[in-house]
Amino acid sequence: MTLSHDLGTELAALEDQDLRRIRRTVGGLQGPSIELHGRRVLCLASNNYLGLAGDPRVVAGGVAALEAGGAGAGASPLISGHMQAHEAFEIALADWQGTEAALVFGSGYHANIGVIGALVGAGDVVFSDELNHASLIDGCRLSKARRVIYRHRDLADLESKLRESPGRRRLIVTDSVFSMDGDLAPLEGLVSLARQYDAEIMLDEAHAVGVFGDEGGGYADALGLGAEVAIRMGTLGKAFGSYGAFVSGSRELIDLLVNRARAYVFSTGLPPATVGSAAAALEIIRSEPEIRERLWRNARRLHAGLAERGCAMQPFESPILPVVIGSSADVLHVAQQSLAEGVFAPAIRPPTVAEGTARLRVTPIATHTEAEMDAAAHILNAARERR
Numbered sequence: 001m002t003l004s005h006d007l008g009t010e011l012a013a014l015e016d017q018d019l020r021r022i023r024r025t026v027g028g029l030q031g032p033s034i035e036l037h038g039r040r041v042l043c044l045a046s047n048n049y050l051g052l053a054g055d056p057r058v059v060a061g062g063v064a065a066l067e068a069g070g071a072g073a074g075a076s077p078l079i080s081g082h083m084q085a086h087e088a089f090e091i092a093l094a095d096w097q098g099t100e101a102a103l104v105f106g107s108g109y110h111a112n113i114g115v116i117g118a119l120v121g122a123g124d125v126v127f128s129d130e131l132n133h134a135s136l137i138d139g140c141r142l143s144k145a146r147r148v149i150y151r152h153r154d155l156a157d158l159e160s161k162l163r164e165s166p167g168r169r170r171l172i173v174t175d176s177v178f179s180m181d182g183d184l185a186p187l188e189g190l191v192s193l194a195r196q197y198d199a200e201i202m203l204d205e206a207h208a209v210g211v212f213g214d215e216g217g218g219y220a221d222a223l224g225l226g227a228e229v230a231i232r233m234g235t236l237g238k239a240f241g242s243y244g245a246f247v248s249g250s251r252e253l254i255d256l257l258v259n260r261a262r263a264y265v266f267s268t269g270l271p272p273a274t275v276g277s278a279a280a281a282l283e284i285i286r287s288e289p290e291i292r293e294r295l296w297r298n299a300r301r302l303h304a305g306l307a308e309r310g311c312a313m314q315p316f317e318s319p320i321l322p323v324v325i326g327s328s329a330d331v332l333h334v335a336q337q338s339l340a341e342g343v344f345a346p347a348i349r350p351p352t353v354a355e356g357t358a359r360l361r362v363t364p365i366a367t368h369t370e371a372e373m374d375a376a377a378h379i380l381n382a383a384r385e386r387r
Contacts, residue, residue: 018328019349029054030241032368036344042372044345044362049211049319050284050291051367052241058280062242065276073269078258081269089279093246096286097217098226101254103247104275106267108206108235111245113139114263115202115231116173118256120145125167127158127199129174131181136173136204145171152178155189162197170199176219177207180353180361182320187220191228202231207320210239216285216292239285242278244270295319295366298373302364305377311384323360323380330387331358337383343376 014020027035030053034043052058065085073081086104093102105111116139120126124145128136131152140147148165150158162170172194174185187203194201205218213221218234220226231253236244247257257264284291299319307313311323323345325331331347338345338360345360353359360380364373 018332024346032365032372034344036339041339041342041344042368042376044343044360044364044376046363046365047207047238048241049207049239049295049363049365050241050281051365052239052281052284055241055281055284057284058241058277061280062273062277065279066271066273069272069276071273072271075269076265076267077269078265083269083272083275085272085275085279086269089275089282090246092279092282094248096215096282097232097248098221099232099248100251101249103254103257103261103264104236104270105245105247105261105264106270107237107243108133108204108233108245109135109138110263110267111233111235111247112136112204113142114261115233115247115257116140116145116171117143117262118260119143119202119231120169120171123167124169124171125165127161127165127170127172129153129178129185131178132173132175133179133204133206136175140173153183153186155186155193158190159193159197162193162199170197171202172199173202173204175204175206177205177211177318177320179207179320180348180359181314181322182207182318183314184219184317187223187225187229191225194228200230201228202233203229204233206233206235206238206245207318209234210281210285211292211295211319214289216289236274236278236281240278240281242281243274244278291366295364298364298366298368298370301370302362302373302377305374306362306381309377309381311381319363321362321364323362323384324357325359325384325387326356328358331360333387334380334383335360337386338380341379341383343379345376345380 030048033040069085075081090102112135121144126140126145127148128140130149148161150161176185208219210216212219220229232248236242303316303321328349335347345362348361349358
């Protein structure tokens with residue numbers, strides 16, 4: 001049997017199960033609407049929460065950094081790829097996060113596998129929420145530490161596992177905003193358990209930075225618990241509208257990661273333009289809370305509109321609004337019907353979510369209008385009812 005035949009068989013099996021993925025080509029800038037294969041549609045499929053990916057000031061920040069620093073960093077950060085743009089941005093990130101230092105990574109995936117692998121290994125224990133992002137799961141698997149999975153947001157289950165799982169170093173790993181359900185980690189309870197059982201917390205704030213907190217510092221910041229969380233990771237490709245990620249914490253943490261995080265040590269530094277765009281976005285995030293307020297208004301309006309028209313919605317906790325349909329075949333039909341009416345909200349299917357919980361993952365952004373939210377609620381519900 002040839003490799004080509006074998007791969008074709010695998011793809012056919014995915015097709016038969018309604019699980020085969022395809023890419024769609026977007027034209028122009030990312031924004032409240034996008035050009036999809038030459039047609040303009042309302043976009044409810046983006047993590048560009050504040051609409052900054054196409055903001056002229058963020059674009060200008062990237063252009064200026066491109067002209068000043070060139071197209072690429074040229075090498076890994078420990079060789080010659082740590083440039084002035086990176087240094088200045090890391091200082092600004094640490095000031096914003098209220099930590100001693102920060103470190104920029106190539107992506108959130110790089111950051112999570114790099115941090116976990118640098119901090120825990122053989123003889124250590126890592127406790128992971130069962131619905132954590134794949135990058136956290138893979139970081140735990142690659143670390144060689146003992147992995148203990150606790151039930152989603154279940155503090156009692158976590159406590160029993162902390163009590164039963166001794167280790168040299170113990171690390172609790174969790175998303176702050178879970179990416180498929182939009183629900184929130186029970187952070188106050190996690191902090192209490194970490195204190196009680198001599199553990200540290202690594203918090204993935206990918207969907208929280210820019211969205212929660214007075215200056216968009218994240219969920220820990222919004223709860224006043226930043227000082228209680230030893231390791232915080234945030235991405236630059238969501239609310240920031242750019243690309244990459246950062247980790248904030250103590251000077252000792254960052255210095256150790258510079259030396260031990262393989263995903264950092266062995267990766268080329270971020271391009272200056274990417275850093276310049278992210279730095280411009282950070283200034284906007286800190287100084288313009290009204291953008292965040294518009295995001296939350298849009299999310300609440302869309303959530304209410306979907307619920308009022310008969311959609312069974314989870315309690316509102318974040319701008320991630322799952323519309324659970326059930327089967328992969330049904331959710332594909334609803335997504336196709338919605339797109340035909342001008343709303344892009346693609347189907348999310350297993351293994352990204354559990355079997356029987358295929359859904360539309362609906363995410364409004366700050367630059368949508370109220371009229372667009374009302375229209376979207378009508379179109380999505382009509383498509384759901386026709387499945």
